[in-house]
Amino acid sequence: MNVNDSEILSGILETKGYQETTDYRSADLVLVNTCAIRQKAEDKAYGFLGDLKGLKKEKPDLIIGICGCIPQHEKEKILKKLPFVDLVMGPSGIEEFGNLLSEVETKKETITFFGDDCIPRGIHPSKRAKIPRAYINIMYGCNNYCSYCIVPYVRGREICRPVKDVIDEIKTLDKSIYKEVFLLGQNVNSWQGDRGEKFSDLLKIVHELQQIKWLSFMTSHPKDFTDDIIDAVANSPKINHYIHLPIQSGSSKILAAMNRKYDRDYYLRVVDKIYSKIPDVALTSDIIVGFPGETDQDFQDSLDIIKKAEFDSVNTLVYSIRPDT
Ligand code: SF4
CATH class of the missing domain: 3.80.30.20 (tm_1862 like domain)
Structure with missing residues (x-):
């Protein structure tokens, strides 16, 4: 499920003019799509976000987003743990992702989105990762x-x-x-x-x-x-x-x-x-x-x-x- 969510997020990013890079340190935007099903997955996500905190100090214009199940569970509490993050959204935020990102780009303030229920998604551009x-x-x-x-x-x-x-x-x-x-x-x-x-x-x-x-x-x-x-x-x-x-x-x-x-x-x-x-x-x-x-x-x-x-x-x-x- 998370792979498919990431494919949709990547597709939306492409339509907004972003290009994929294999080196996150050179990126203008890093979006961490998280899984909360096991503690190990959470620890890994928080470890990576710790690295991004250091990178943000070097590159203050870097946009950092966290999405998926960890922010949905933590809600606003996550802002205390990760105050350097620009976009925080749960899984249902994918439907609004393009608009939320535009807000982050223009307002330069942390934007949050936590829908309580998933919503049936429309058809989005998808950068499919598992061709064929x-x-x-x-x-x-x-x-x-x-x-x-x-x-x-x-x-x-x-x-x-x-x-x-x-x-x-x-x-x-x-x-x-x-x-x-x-x-x-x-x-x-x-x-x-x-x-x-x-x-x-x-x-x-x-x-x-x-x-x-x-x-x-x-x-x-x-x-x-x-x-x-x-x-x-x-x-x-x-x-x-x-x-x-x-x-x-x-x-x-x-x-x-x-x-x-x-x-x-x-x-x-x-x-x-x-x-x-x-x-x-x-x-x-x-x-x-x-x-x-x-x-x-x-x-x-x-x-x-x-x-x-x-x-x-x-x-x-x-x-x-x-x-x-
Ligand atoms: S509660 Fe979890 S393990 Fe059980 S059916 Fe739902 S997703 Fe699967």
């Missing part, structure tokens, strides 16, 4: 409140883009450049259209567009990985047989404590259905270790489910304490 892949965000925010996760507090409630906006954005893609359209959402398979369309309907609609050579999507929540989605993937030749389905723990006790809204047996049933309909699927997952209350047996359950689900790869992360969770 084009990320297309189809929804923002999250309603699930997993007990370890800060996302609902910083990205707001789930909001879905209408089918028309998704299609219109895909139609802007040059087919000779982009080979893969990658639909994105915190819970991409929970997407619902403004006319009651389900995610499987969207997959089928997008699949028919002539711009599409390959179609992928991420990240899916197991509780919403319904049979119609499995069928859509199995029966649509342009949809990649790649499914990322984070389980987070192999222990039903820990899954309940995580508020994941499914248990181990449910997850394995979904996996069985996927393998039966899409035998050549590449199935990947995420697992958190060290969640509060996790015993050796719970950990063994996670190891066991890795074998049972026959994942192609698993991102394993140590539990990270997040404020408000």
Whole structure:
């Protein structure tokens, strides 16, 4: 999601006449797009901003912006920590970024923007970084409140883009450049259209567009990985047989404590259905270790489910304490 946000921010900067540089020390503007999902990511962002503080002393006209989930969570408090920053905005500020930057350029004072909820974005110029892949965000925010996760507090409630906006954005893609359209959402398979369309309907609609050579999507929540989605993937030749389905723990006790809204047996049933309909699927997952209350047996359950689900790869992360969770 953050990569896609950065692509849009870069695209807007280009339309305002800025050019990318590989050496931030030579830049006129540095925008730090932050992630708050883990403490390590926050520490890294603050470390880099510390470097920028020194650079601002050497170059007082340097514009420094911080955006994304850290400022959304910290709000005005961040101005005390980072008084040298010129622009502070949460994720929903992207929609207003061009105007906010104009204000910074003319007023020479710190500008802030914190919307409480994500807003469905329009179609913006995007400097896509993963050619031949084009990320297309189809929804923002999250309603699930997993007990370890800060996302609902910083990205707001789930909001879905209408089918028309998704299609219109895909139609802007040059087919000779982009080979893969990658639909994105915190819970991409929970997407619902403004006319009651389900995610499987969207997959089928997008699949028919002539711009599409390959179609992928991420990240899916197991509780919403319904049979119609499995069928859509199995029966649509342009949809990649790649499914990322984070389980987070192999222990039903820990899954309940995580508020994941499914248990181990449910997850394995979904996996069985996927393998039966899409035998050549590449199935990947995420697992958190060290969640509060996790015993050796719970950990063994996670190891066991890795074998049972026959994942192609698993991102394993140590539990990270997040404020408000
Ligand atoms: S589904 Fe859970 S882990 Fe994923 S973004 Fe929402 S709250 Fe976080």
